Amino acid sequence: MAKVEQKGTLSKSDLREFFREMLLIRRFEEKVEERFRAGELPGFLHVAIGQEAVAVGVCRALVEGDIIASTHRAHGHTLAKGTTPNELMAELYGKLEGCSHGYGGSMHLYDIERGNIGANAVVGGGLPAIVGAALTFKLRCYPRVGVAFFGDGATNIGTFHEALNLAQLWQVPAVFVCENNHWAESTPSWQHMPIEDISQRAVAYGMKAVKVDGQDVEAVYKATRRALEHARGGKGPVFLAVNTYRLVGHYIGDPQVYRSKQELEETRATQDPIEHLRTKLELSGDEVEEIDREVQEIVDASVEFAKNGTDPKPEDALKNVYA
Amino acid sequence: MPELSYREAVRDALSRAMRDDEDVFIMGEDIAEMGGSMGVTQGLVDEFGPERVRNTPISEMALAGAAIGAAMQGMRPVAEIMYEDFLTLAAEQIVNQAAKHRYMSGGQVTVPVTFRTQGGAGWSPGAQHAQQLESWFVHIPGLKVVFPSTPTDARGLLWSSIYDDNPVVFFEHRTLYGIKEEVGDELEPIPLGQARTHRQGEDVTVIATGRLVHEALAAAKEAEEEGISVEVVDPRTLLPLDEDALISSVKKTNRCVVAHEAVVRGGFGAEVAAVVQYGAFDWLDAPIERVGAKFSPLPFAPVMEDFVVPHANDVLEAIHRTVSRT
């Protein structure tokens, strides 16, 4: 994916590039849903449809050397951090060409070279490692930042609290990106936390906290840039409370018995970040169609690539257990 | 006689206990409207309400610990840990707290809590969603550990776990939820610590747990066609262990295979093998064979996952190995 130049302001063509990338992630995940339903994809898959502006806005603000840790909902983060659609799709098909060489799967996407230290199937599992990574950057005087993605539900687990406290205590260059989509599986946020403003949790540790509209990619980008500057400048970690929406089920196949069709349809109609950006950029139907065709081709090609990939040998399972 | 799936059998034990007894309540992540990630508690919130069917935040340590605290005040909570892998997050409370309060207080207190959880491979979720960690808990004095393999056992053993005055870690196997069995109209509690012999045999005893009970039964059928008579015994409760049943079976057959889905090394089968060799040393005609997962985390790609976890043919091969020793 072409790198947008790092700067505080965004031109129309930068935003067009963001649009293209968000649409690519959307089409990629729709394809993943389709192939899963067709029985081609094994495992347990969570898509982030509705949350593309967070992945793109955050990752576009990063510079070479910055790293991320992701979650069970990792496809968007992974693509936005630079893993190619081919490598990601190959992983989902369990192929050696995949970004985790078939060992990881959807919830365990790694791309160390490109700064993705791992998606995590344990909620909150990645946060402490980001503190340690950021500590390393600090000790070695590297101008790098570690970024942890996690959901609203994850703010209830011990690692979240311990990691935030430690990060603030040690003043490490880390950014904590809380994607608050208001649900933890079937549990609405009012049922899993007794406060409305999730950023209070960071404030409790003395950490700088910023609220962000996660459906507006430009806002996410700008807030992330400022957070990165703060962290990189040695002023300590930052918590981004990103308000966003999951426009699909928790996992592919989730019947969503816990939320009404009406609520879902209303959210879908009003909170689609791609739609928002299209309106902002005043893209014509033809323009959108052209971009769409282009990204669909990339996605289709990734499926071809993945299907033609190499299956691991069964006994490969015993490799990589130890260094 | 009604037919219940393993899933329904667990639910039946829970709802009967809750109907009978105000002290019993359940809590866990997404167990209310969604009925838990495996649908086990479906419908219970409608019958018992959100006070007794409590959705918790993603806070395994706190929910396990809260269940322990409630148990020490006389309740009989059943806490669900969504995936066995996340027992690692609750382990502090289960291992250091639940298992030890009675002991540390010199016998003043009881902790009648049950931790239900589920695990098991075969659906390619990768390394953090399908482990079998039962042996970790068998190592802890003060805990009881149960691992049913059939609907009848699940129902009767869960009831006994709830009414045991000690903390019980109750393992369910994900791939067994759909299996069905006729069960009695009345729930018959099954005492903890009693093995079940699924099949009588003369030549080899296979001691298996969880999914491997079914794999062992399939292997036994094939072996029978080859003229090898296999006895299949499921301890059902791993702690306390029905040592007599296992030893006397091996004294009869003189050969033994232990089988579980968990990694062989340090697995529950190692304990069984030690118990059997000590109790039936003079009767054994061959070394005890062990069947279990190969020594790796669970890989994602199905071809690799299938290679790592054991199946009926692995049990059959172990049977062949043991009978070929003279």
Ligand SMILES: Cc1ncc(C[n+]2csc(CCOP(=O)(O)OP(=O)(O)O)c2C)c(N)n1
């Ligand atoms: C420690 C742990 N407990 C439970 C789960 C099961 N689980 C997977 S995702 C999830 C909800 C996560 O909610 P949130 O952090 O808000 O992320 P979202 O799914 O909304 O992106 C749960 C409970 C898990 N993976 N890890």
Ligand SMILES: [Mg+2]
């Ligand atoms: Mg959420």
